[in-house]
Amino acid sequence: MSGGTPQEALRRRHLGAVLREVHLSGPVSRAALAARLGLNRSTIMALTRELAAGGLVVEEPTRGTGRAGRPSLLVSPAADRAHVLAFDVGVDWLAAARVGLGGVVLDRRWTVRRRKYPDLDDVVTVLAGFARELDAAAPPGTVRVGAGAAFCGMIRPRDGMVRLAPNMGWADQAFGVELGRRLGLSAPVPVGNEAHLGALAEHVRGAGAGHRNVVYLHGDVGIGGGVIVGGRLLDGDGGYGAEAGHMVVNPHGGRPCNCGSRGCLEAEVGEAALLEAAGRRGPAGREGVRAVVTAAARGDPAARRAVRRAGDWLGVGVANLINLFNPGVVIFGGMLRELYPAASAQVSARVAANVLAVSRERVRLAVSALGDDATLVGAAELAFSRVLTDPLDVLAPAAAEGGRRAGQEVR
């Protein structure tokens, strides 16, 4: 049903399946690959050899094999040779990283956002500068096989258009196209919402690994959501799904929200609500949240009330999400990594009171395992998804055409 002969299509699908397995689970023996993918060992050998020749995997004898006979080779992702560029436009910062196959962050650049409302050119100029530095620092012989970006806003998947990013003052900005152009690529850089990509990263290699259904909540100025349903990222018709921060939890008399509505989860739980309830006018951002949480732990009454209040509203939101998605785990990322541990009693009380027993039985609440790397790692996964679907499609032009398509570059 795709181009080429059925045999060729099957071989490409198998190459992708092997590479995906190596990328996701790390060093793995040929024997284990054969078992997991239901293929015979001679087929696996041919596939891993081809991937090794293309520089995507490395084959080595398993350590400690002193026995006679042919040992099963260990297949590892060639993290130091095949990598992607991952970008992250957060509410407070701009970041970029070189991420190797297997999800290893090899090198990174980071800066605070200097202007509250930067324009498209400001942002892309900083990121393109980071990309040049990361490329220049990459060892010779390494291959860039893609690029991807996370963005704190609502993104049109087709072309990486930022439809809405109230915290930046952006509407309909061609971020993916412009970043692709500035990187010298012939296609837009794929872009995803930061919480969607955080969910993807936690699902692939964080606190959500091994779960079919995962809810991820990312706190910053607002609250973003990303949901894995049946092993796949929930997108929705336009790519705008999982907006948990704009679930109305306080429909009558709720606080005004950046989106124009009132009583949204993020209006009740976000940084502004927390600091205001604690009677503080100090620095916002992660530092401000940490200060309130620390003061609450020391017994400051206003800070304690603020943390409890935010925890109760957070619990309402979490309870609703568990009733709707029946997930195995709910993961707290961004500033919620600070708030949730301090307010876990309030969250748990709401879960106990408001979640149906059958959905409460096995759900786990956890903080992000990847921390601030979650969004960058998720952007890298977005970039890797093409090479994992069809490794040959990436290798061929990278070698033959100088690799200017969709983020490729041979150094």
Add this chain to the structure above:
Amino acid sequence: MSGGTPQEALRRRHLGAVLREVHLSGPVSRAALAARLGLNRSTIMALTRELAAGGLVVEEPTRGTGRAGRPSLLVSPAADRAHVLAFDVGVDWLAAARVGLGGVVLDRRWTVRRRKYPDLDDVVTVLAGFARELDAAAPPGTVRVGAGAAFCGMIRPRDGMVRLAPNMGWADQAFGVELGRRLGLSAPVPVGNEAHLGALAEHVRGAGAGHRNVVYLHGDVGIGGGVIVGGRLLDGDGGYGAEAGHMVVNPHGGRPCNCGSRGCLEAEVGEAALLEAAGRRGPAGREGVRAVVTAAARGDPAARRAVRRAGDWLGVGVANLINLFNPGVVIFGGMLRELYPAASAQVSARVAANVLAVSRERVRLAVSALGDDATLVGAAELAFSRVLTDPLDVLAPAAAEGGRRAGQEVR
């Protein structure tokens, strides 16, 4: 990866794909099947011949073909030959139907539930009696290829265990197993939550047809939810997802809910809340809702207030679901088919106020196209799913073993 040779596995997959296409889209030419499935016409011809020989499809010349040359045959589902039994245990009724391939309801039985809290044996006895009547009335030469049931409760998919059905007073009742036993089958009857199956039916052949993302709300005493995400039914880890009726919309001071919590969507919008707000103590159920809606339309002030109040809460729930799922359509079923048209102004006002603009752009709100048949048709789809996955697996034992496996019976 499955049994048999790769060629055999491929043939079975293709048979399933062709049968699914015919089942879902009705009469279709071989040429159209070839185009839609990306297979060549000689392959399609071999597949449709095999399905026709098994009695699952009928091939006829396309009407009005007076031209020379070989006309493309029209392939139709053999609705009058291959059918399933579908059961529906609703809050107020018990129903069963014989549903033909292609989703045609051929014959049905229906009764009000005489006891408010029937036990497992009561319910299964009525349904098994319906099954005998439907089987006896089926024409000779027809083949029963499966059975499925919808139930107004939380269901464990693996074995059709009713985990919780507060409206019936049930917890952990082996409904699927017992119904299978009483029908003389060697496996449990597959069972699904009524709102999940309503969503499935509306997605396959109702108001959600053609949409990737669908939210379905089913009103009875409570409010059930079913959600299609990326073309697939959202289940969640245990099969208990999409419980939209227990989304807390009124967390402080909300009405008590049957589930033990307060302020759930169904506590604010369900029949009891509506009738109480209208100051009525008359008959509950669909009749009671219809009486309030009719009185509101005639200008009765208490009824108008009750409808507006319920509409506002329903709007909060709908807005949250649109923000979370970014669906193409939200469908109102059960008693919400009465309430929504009367309260659409309140629902729309909440959607306008509380849904992010990008998700509001294209979403449509609609009443169920299948009406009270939605759950039965969904139960039939559950029953058909096995024959659509592997038609041979169903045909072979139906012919060879007397067809007592998983609902089969040759008459």
